[in-house]
Amino acid sequence: MLIRLDPTRATPLFEQLAAAVRAAIIDGRVIGGERLPSARDLAESLGVNMHTVLRAYRVLRDEQLIELHRGRGAVVAVRIGGHAALAGAIHDLVDEAKQHDLPEGALLALISQAYRGAPAPPRVLRTPTTR
Template sequence: MLLTLDLHDPRPLHEQVAEAIRRAVAEGSYAPGDRLPPARDMAAALGVNANTVLRALRELRDEGVLEFRRGRGVSILSRPDPRSVIEEKLRALLAEAVQYGYRHDDVIELIRELS
């Protein structure tokens, strides 16, 4: 699993980790039943605290994307709803646009121009 975080992203790191895992599952890098690497390994690869990764994993468990099994680790339970993946990306886009001084209407107009 190749996950990356954007240190300039204003969102908390655990949200970025959860989004990266959600995206990997939605894109098919992981299928239901596949096991994730241990949280410590993911944390080391991302350069964050293991508790940050664990918080993201718990969030995904609560969404029904992951399943925790004692002695077996964390595995993919289901693919996330595609709409929720798109909504997460749009929230990130809108937050970044606001940082550059764009209003939501400006972003909508840009999307219309590109489609």
């Protein structure tokens, strides 16, 4: 998994790192159960502080994409999968937004609002015995 951080960008290092790993997980480039490099190792190889890496890991843990354990390291959660539809939906939406010349910030703001304002759990019409 190739990761390249740009300190000159406005987005924080830990966020760039989290985004890179997150994308890899969502896309399936890293499989569930796979172990990520230790924070210290990754930090050294990236030329950043260990805490910066750890913070990125913590972000992903809060998103339940990975698990963290002392002495064991960071492991990709196994429950991940089937995000293909989501990836597709994202792509479509971005296309639509670009067609309307809607800047990135505006799109993000709208989504953020929709996320908050949206009603209760959209009753799934799927099999009720999921999971």
